Amino acid sequence: xxxxxxxxxxxFQPWNDPAAxxxxxxxxxxxxxxxxxxxxxxxxxxxxxxxFALLGPxxxxxxxxxxxLAGFEQPSDGSILxxxxxxxxxxxxxxxxxxxxxxxxxFPHMSVENNIAFGLKQDRLPNAExxxxxxxxxxxxxxxxxxxxxxxxxxxxxxxxxALARALAKRPKVLLLDEPLAALxxxxxxxxxFELINLQETLGLTFVIVTHDQEEAMTVADRIAVMNQGRIxxxxxxxxxxxxxxxRYVADFIGSVNIFGGTVEGRAEGAVxxxxxxxxxxxxxxxxxGQEAGRSAWVAVRPEKIRIAHEPxxxxxxxxxxxxxxxxxxxxxxxxxxxxLASGKIVRASLLNAARSxxxxxxxxxxxxxxxADDAGVVLAx
Numbered sequence: 001x002x003x004x005x006x007x008x009x010x011x012f013q014p015w016n017d018p019a020a021x022x023x024x025x026x027x028x029x030x031x032x033x034x035x036x037x038x039x040x041x042x043x044x045x046x047x048x049x050x051x052f053a054l055l056g057p058x059x060x061x062x063x064x065x066x067x068x069l070a071g072f073e074q075p076s077d078g079s080i081l082x083x084x085x086x087x088x089x090x091x092x093x094x095x096x097x098x099x100x101x102x103x104x105x106x107f108p109h110m111s112v113e114n115n116i117a118f119g120l121k122q123d124r125l126p127n128a129e130x131x132x133x134x135x136x137x138x139x140x141x142x143x144x145x146x147x148x149x150x151x152x153x154x155x156x157x158x159x160x161x162x163a164l165a166r167a168l169a170k171r172p173k174v175l176l177l178d179e180p181l182a183a184l185x186x187x188x189x190x191x192x193x194f195e196l197i198n199l200q201e202t203l204g205l206t207f208v209i210v211t212h213d214q215e216e217a218m219t220v221a222d223r224i225a226v227m228n229q230g231r232i233x234x235x236x237x238x239x240x241x242x243x244x245x246x247x248r249y250v251a252d253f254i255g256s257v258n259i260f261g262g263t264v265e266g267r268a269e270g271a272v273x274x275x276x277x278x279x280x281x282x283x284x285x286x287x288x289x290g291q292e293a294g295r296s297a298w299v300a301v302r303p304e305k306i307r308i309a310h311e312p313x314x315x316x317x318x319x320x321x322x323x324x325x326x327x328x329x330x331x332x333x334x335x336x337x338x339x340x341l342a343s344g345k346i347v348r349a350s351l352l353n354a355a356r357s358x359x360x361x362x363x364x365x366x367x368x369x370x371x372x373a374d375d376a377g378v379v380l381a382x
Contacts, residue, residue: 023048029078053217056227098172104163137165285374307375
């Protein structure tokens with residue numbers, strides 16, 4: 001996964017404003033299916049015009065949260081509020097939300113324009129208004145010339161746009177997206193991610209997306225809730241999730257990471273020092289307080305923050321270790337080096353290929369030194 005810091009494109013941070021009121025609130029939400037607890041007593045706030053991502057592996061509870069907001073599932077405990085209104089007694093078709101499904105669920109016998117118009121006809125809108133909205137949606141998703149085609153005459157990306165247009169045609173206050181890009185190939189998926197960002201900003205709507213794709217969440221979202229086993233383990237901006245994960249689970253789930261175990265020796269001048277594996281001395285600057293001497297701890301370091309060289313660094317007494325190049329992956333824009341330490345632990349370092357050359361000064365079975373700055377690592381809570 002490339003180092004993507006996502007939606008740092010705008011100064012939109014209502015969650016840091018004490019006066020801002022949440023648009024969507026999950027209060028103590030629990031959802032049980034028999035003996036299985038899919039969502040376990042979770043509280044979450046989402047703000048108006050936010051692009052919010054629920055991220056996690058299959059079975060973590062993210063889609064269940066989305067379906068409860070849509071009204072397709074009822075909470076076992078807790079409440080869901082939209083603009084301060086409790087939605088528990090509001091049926092799905094009366095909620096000001098619309099959902100775009102992973103399968104798109106287009107009607108195969110209907111044309112593009114009739115698919116988009118379906119919900120509007122169900123709401124018995126005047127024909128003139130339906131035609132106007134359909135034309136507006138076709139312009140919005142850039143499918144003006146495809147109105148008469150059926151879904152089987154479209155590409156996967158075009159079908160995805162039709163489903164998006166149909167979901168937006170009813171002008172919901174909140175658009176729910178359940179793995180909306182999963183069926184697209186990688187290149188088209190990347191292009192569509194930016195189209196979603198631009199569309200969300202143009203319309204000024206609140207988007208809530210469910211995905212298991214870390215890079216997708218990092219690209220589109222203002223904030224991400226990382227979930228595991230029915231619980232939210234961290235909510236933060238993409239940059240904070242990547243650069244300052246709180247736990248080993250979050251660090252390992254988001255992108256590629258090296259995690260070193262160690263024992264805290266002490267704390268001085270805002271930095272924590274640890275005795276680490278393979279004889280390493282670790283020093284982490286700007287670490288949170290509360291790291292007691294003698295306590296076991298974990299340090300996360302991203303591959304792109306690790307320097308790799310034949311010669312040892314000048315300050316080899318900390319954040320430095322020697323190993324052997326075990327494997328190399330050339331990815332065009334960067335090279336990935338897997339370095340085997342004396343203990344057998346594999347440490348990954350990445351190096352940008354800035355020069356136009358296929359020659360690599362470091363190759364297989366070379367003895368190399370890995371090192372990183374004091375502020376490159378993060379001490380994890382557990």
